[in-house]
């Protein structure tokens with residue numbers, strides 16, 4: 217089962233990268249096929265919905281192969297980063313009937329909950345099924361040691377719980393709505 221992990225900010229110095237790498241390692245450890253998809257590699261100067269630009273073609277090839285997605289995103293001004301929105305808007309119907317697990321990041325105490333709520337609505341508009349079990353990383357600046365290792369072991373359990381629900385929902389959706397493409 218192929219479940220890519222999307223890193224939702226291109227900001228220089230982004231702390232969400234450590235979170236995305238942590239989640240990505242756990243997806244691999246769970247025996248799933250995965251890949252880190254970095255919005256930095258899909259940047260555009262303006263929104264494009266032609267599905268013709270190389271960024272759209274590259275993303276479509278991965279998205280159509282996927283059974284579900286994980287999006288790791290920081291909260292910027294109570295929503296999620298603009299480059300993540302432009303990335304998601306590259307495609308539309310290709311997202312339909314895919315479950316998505318959301319991971320929020322912030323340096324404040326709430327872990328990006330407002331960003332995740334906003335992202336949840338966008339995922340619904342794209343025909344995806346955002347799952348309940350989101351994971352939040354508040355105070356991200358304190359969560360990793362010098363070597364980039366997570367300090368609080370309980371996050372492994374939280375991410376694995378999300379993965380369990382995500383893969384079960386991917387299987388259920390796949391059997392209810394067999395893919396034609």
Ligand SMILES: Cc1cc2nc3c(=O)[nH]c(=O)nc-3n(C[C@H](O)[C@H](O)[C@H](O)COP(=O)(O)O)c2cc1C
Nearest residue numbers: 225227230231232290291292293294321322323324
């Ligand atoms: C433009 C911008 C807006 C931000 N807005 C919020 C916010 O609304 N709430 C919040 O908790 N943190 C906010 N932050 C701080 C982020 O929590 C912080 O950058 C954190 O390290 C996670 O994002 P990063 O991956 O960019 O590092 C904001 C940061 C930026 C760059």
